[in-house]
Amino acid sequence: MAVKKIGKQTVRLKNPPSIISTYSIVGPKEGDGPLKEYFDFILQDDLCGQKTWEKCESKILEDAIKMAIKNAQLSEKKVEYVLAGDLLNQIISSSFAVRNLGIPYFGLYGACSTMAESLSLGSMLIDGGYADYLVCATSSHFCTAERQFRFPLELGNQRPPTSQWTVTGAGAAVLSSNGLGPYITHVTTGKVVDAGIKDVNNMGAAMAPAAADTIIQHFKDTGYRIDDYDLIITGDLGIIGKEIAEEFITKAGYDISKIFTDCGIEIFDNERQDTHAGGSGCGCSASVFCGYIYKLLKDKTLNRVLLISTGALHSTTSSQQGESIPGIAHAVTISNTKE
C-alpha cells in the first residue's frame, strides 16, 4: 500500500529530509536586481571565462553543485545522487556539469519546473531510505535560451510585453536524512495541463493553469489552510501568469492573494530593468529558492513555504508543427518543523 500518499497527488514524507545547504549563482543583470544581497555569487559577465554561453551555463551549475556540497561540509564522495536538469536540448548543461563529479546521476526534464521536480524526487529518495545525501540542482542562461528557443542574440529582436526574461542562474540544494531543517514535508506532483495557448511569447499564460491545478490539488490533498503557509511562491509565471493563476485559485475558493508571489516577479525590478513580464527559466526558481527563500527559512523570517516551479513543455519543433504549449507545475512544502 502507498502508505505515504495523501489525497490524489500528494505524498507526506515520514522522515522529511533536511535541506542542509544551498548555493546560488546568478548573472550580472540578476545580481543588479532586488535580491542581489541574497545570491551567493554574482557573475561579472555572461561567459564567466568560458568560450561559449553553453559552457558558461554548465560551469555555473557545476560550481553551484560543488559549493553547495562544500557548504554542507561534505566530501563529494559522501553524496549519493545528483538530480539535475535544464532547458537546453538534451540537458547538456546538467550532463556536462556532473561529468567530473563521479556521483550517480538522474537527468530530469521539466522545463522551468525542474527545481521542484528534483526536490520532489530527491526528497522521496532520502525519505525512502535510498540515500543520506543528495543534490538537487538546475540552471538556465539568458543567452543559451534565447538563441535556442527564439532568435540569434545578435538580431536584437523586439520582445513583446508578455515575454519573460530567462534568468542566468543556477541553484543547488543538498538534502540529507539528518539535519536541523528546513525540511521538505510534502510533495505534490503535477499533471500536464494544456489550455491551448500557442503564443511562445506568453509562457506565463501557458503555465498558469498547471500552477493553479497543482496548488488547488495541494490544498485539497493536505487539508492545509492558506494561513498554514507564510509564503506561496510559483516558479516563474511572471506578472501575467501569476494574475491568471491567482484568478483560477480564487475561483476555486482559495484566497491566497496575501501570501502569493512569483520568483520571476521577485528577481527583477521590472520598472528599472525592463524585463517585461518578469523572469523565467529553470535557474529562476532555483536561484530564488536557493539564494533567497532558503535564507529566510533559516533565519525564521518564514516558517512554512509552498514552492511551485512551473514549466512550459514545448519545443521549437512542436510549436512549428502547430502544437499548443502544455504546462506542468510541481509543488513542495518546505517547513522549519517536520509537520
Place this chain on the structure above:
Amino acid sequence: MAVKKIGKQTVRLKNPPSIISTYSIVGPKEGDGPLKEYFDFILQDDLCGQKTWEKCESKILEDAIKMAIKNAQLSEKKVEYVLAGDLLNQIISSSFAVRNLGIPYFGLYGACSTMAESLSLGSMLIDGGYADYLVCATSSHFCTAERQFRFPLELGNQRPPTSQWTVTGAGAAVLSSNGLGPYITHVTTGKVVDAGIKDVNNMGAAMAPAAADTIIQHFKDTGYRIDDYDLIITGDLGIIGKEIAEEFITKAGYDISKIFTDCGIEIFDNERQDTHAGGSGCGCSASVFCGYIYKLLKDKTLNRVLLISTGALHSTTSSQQGESIPGIAHAVTISNTKE
C-alpha cells in the same frame, strides 16, 4: 540512514515492485526483424496516421502507455505517476504523450538510458510507499532522431559502419506494489563517464565505458556472481560498443561473455537489414525489454536479468562546440523471485 543502500551505487528494494504488464510498439523495420513475434504492435508505416514523425512518436508512446495500463486491467485513474522521457529536444514526445492522461508526471532525460532510469526511479517510488501503480515509458523514432541529430532524411546521407540505427519504437511498463512478478529487486544508478570520444557516428564507443562501469559496480555492490544471472543485456551499445564494454568488464575480472548481449544487436538482423552497428534510441531497450525480455521472464525462460540501458549525453550544440560525448548507464535487476 540509507537502509536500502548496498555498496556505492546500488539500492536493494525491500518490497520489490512487480512489473504487472508491458506494451511495445515498433516501426515496420523493427517489425521485420528477429524479434517480430514478440512485439505487441507493429506499425504499417512511420507516420501511423499522423502528420509528422514527431507526432507519430508521441502517439505511439501514448498508445504504449495506455495499452500497458489496459493490459494491467487498471483504469487510468488508478495510475499515480508516469515517468517518461525521450530523445527529442525538450522531450516533447513524452510531454505530449501524457497530456491527455491526467496522471502526475515526472519528465526524465537520460538519452537512451531512459528506460532503465524510469524503471529505477519508478521502482523506488513504489518500494518507498509513494505509489501503488505507476508507468515507466519511453520512445524513439528513426526519422525524428535522424533529422534532429544528423541530417535531413531527404539528403540520403551515407552512414559510416560505426553508426547505429535509431529504433522506431515505444515501450511502457506498469509497476505495482502488488503482483506476481517479475520483480525489480536492485537498482544500480550510473555515473556520467566521459572517455573523450568525439565521433557522433560512434555512440557505441562513447557509451561502452559507462556501461562497463555500471555493470562492474553492480557486481561489486551486490556480491552477485555471473551465474546468478540468466542474461545481462545492455540498452544499445550495438556491435562495436558491446565488444568494448565486454573487454573492460573481462579485464575487471568478470567473464560475462556467455550471457551478455545487447538490445541493439538483438532487434535487427544486421546482415539482411543493413543497420551497421545495430539499433539504438530510447525505444530500443524499451521495446526489446517490454516486448521480448519481459515475455521470456513471464514464461520462465529467463529468471533473473540485468537490464542496463545506456545513454550518450551530448547534443548537436555540444558537439559543434568541440565537446566529447559523455555516457551514462543505469542498471536494474529484474527477477522472478523477490530475492
